[in-house]
Amino acid sequence: MPVRKKKNTIQESVIEDELSRQCEIHGIYQHKNTGRNGIPDRLLIHEGRHWFVELKRPGEKPTELQRAVARELKCHGAVTLWADSVESVQEIIARLWSGDDPPSSRIYGRPKNLEKL
Numbered sequence: 001m002p003v004r005k006k007k008n009t010i011q012e013s014v015i016e017d018e019l020s021r022q023c024e025i026h027g028i029y030q031h032k033n034t035g036r037n038g039i040p041d042r043l044l045i046h047e048g049r050h051w052f053v054e055l056k057r058p059g060e061k062p063t064e065l066q067r068a069v070a071r072e073l074k075c076h077g078a079v080t081l082w083a084d085s086v087e088s089v090q091e092i093i094a095r096l097w098s099g100d101d102p103p104s105s106r107i108y109g110r111p112k113n114l115e116k117l
Contacts, residue, residue: 010085012057016041018086019055022093038069040080046096053092054108056084062108070109081106 019042023030031043033052040052052073054062062070062082070080079102083089091103 010058012055015055015057015083015086015089018089019053019083019093022089026093026097028093028096036069038063038065040066040070040073040082044093044096047099049096049099050078051092051096051102052078052080054080054082056082058084060084067109072109074109079107080109082108 020030022028023044026046029045031045033039033041033043040054042053042055044051044053052070054066054070056062061084073080081092081102083092083106088103088106092106094100095102
């Protein structure tokens with residue numbers, strides 16, 4: 001009998017909880033977005049910088065609608081990122097808190113011809 005691979009059991013809520021915990025530790029304001037489809041899950045603000053973050057289960061990526069909204073936000077100067085692990089959340093928070101640029105591997109919403117997702 002073939003061995004079935006166990007599906008990833010980490011829920012998006014675990015990643016969401018880590019984001020909330022890290023924001024609280026570092027004094028980063030977060031706003032949970034609800035309402036319009038495609039808008040990233042969280043808006044993070046720290047020392048005048050604002051980043052939108054879409055939270056996903058491990059291995060998942062933003063949908064086409066989410067990428068389209070991210071491109072629209074980018075036209076207005078916004079940074080849109082996605083996190084699909086505790087480690088990616090920690091990297092995003094560390095960079096926002098320290099004033100570094102966002103991790104380029106986590107940016108989405110680039111023009112279609114440059115997008116690698």
